[in-house]
Amino acid sequence: KQEVTQIPAALSVPEGENLVLNCSFTDSAIYNLQWFRQDPGKGLTSLLLIQSSQREQTSGRLNASLDKSSGRSTLYIAASQPGDSATYLCAVFGAGSYQLTFGKGTKLSVIP
Amino acid sequence: GAGVSQSPSNKVTEKGKDVELRCDPISGHTALYWYRQRLGQGLEFLIYFQGNSAPDKSGLPSDRFSAERTGESVSTLTIQRTQQEDSAVYLCASSFSQGGETQYFGPGTRLLVL
Numbered sequence: 001k002q003e004v005t006q007i008p009a010a011l012s013v014p015e016g017e018n019l020v021l022n023c024s025f026t027d028s029a030i031y032n033l034q035w036f037r038q039d040p041g042k043g044l045t046s047l048l049l050i051q052s053s054q055r056e057q058t059s060g061r062l063n064a065s066l067d068k069s070s071g072r073s074t075l076y077i078a079a080s081q082p083g084d085s086a087t088y089l090c091a092v093f094g095a096g097s098y099q100l101t102f103g104k105g106t107k108l109s110v111i112p
Numbered sequence: 113g114a115g116v117s118q119s120p121s122n123k124v125t126e127k128g129k130d131v132e133l134r135c136d137p138i139s140g141h142t143a144l145y146w147y148r149q150r151l152g153q154g155l156e157f158l159i160y161f162q163g164n165s166a167p168d169k170s171g172l173p174s175d176r177f178s179a180e181r182t183g184e185s186v187s188t189l190t191i192q193r194t195q196q197e198d199s200a201v202y203l204c205a206s207s208f209s210q211g212g213e214t215q216y217f218g219p220g221t222r223l224l225v226l
Contacts, residue, residue: 004154043220046216097168100215103154104152104153
């Protein structure tokens, strides 16, 4: 059974700092890995999707990497802003599966 | 529509009552997913629809849970004889097709069973 772990559970940084969120998964047979953000009282917003054949994806200040063989992904956020404060979720779509398996998330607070 | 919508946004019910949650996916999206997020827990997969068939129901926690989908549109998740442990946020997502494409999530229904 696929398990996804995110470290740290919570992170507080001053505005302008660069930061890295970590995600690990136990079964490397994945179709893709997705990063989402979740704001209180709202649904999830997709940030980046990395196919299993890719090593990284970039969108603006966000960069996600994938090392499938070691079961790891990182989300790098450059020049953090207070508006980045949210919970960030990592999820993997298993090969031959129909479902995303989520980690419990990292709650990020960016202090002005 | 512009995004995935869910109703009601909040539901408070008494233990033992039945509840019905609704999801309207993005128009044209053939795949629809239900997830549950209990307090302090990660999202748990419940069921996946491709069109109006459900190839994967493996996440439904008990036979009190059921779901239907009409064609490639509205889906309803029904919980019979609700229990306090059913209290959670129920999230619906849709994607253009199956195969791991980006899933677009609705705002969720917050269910509280007293």
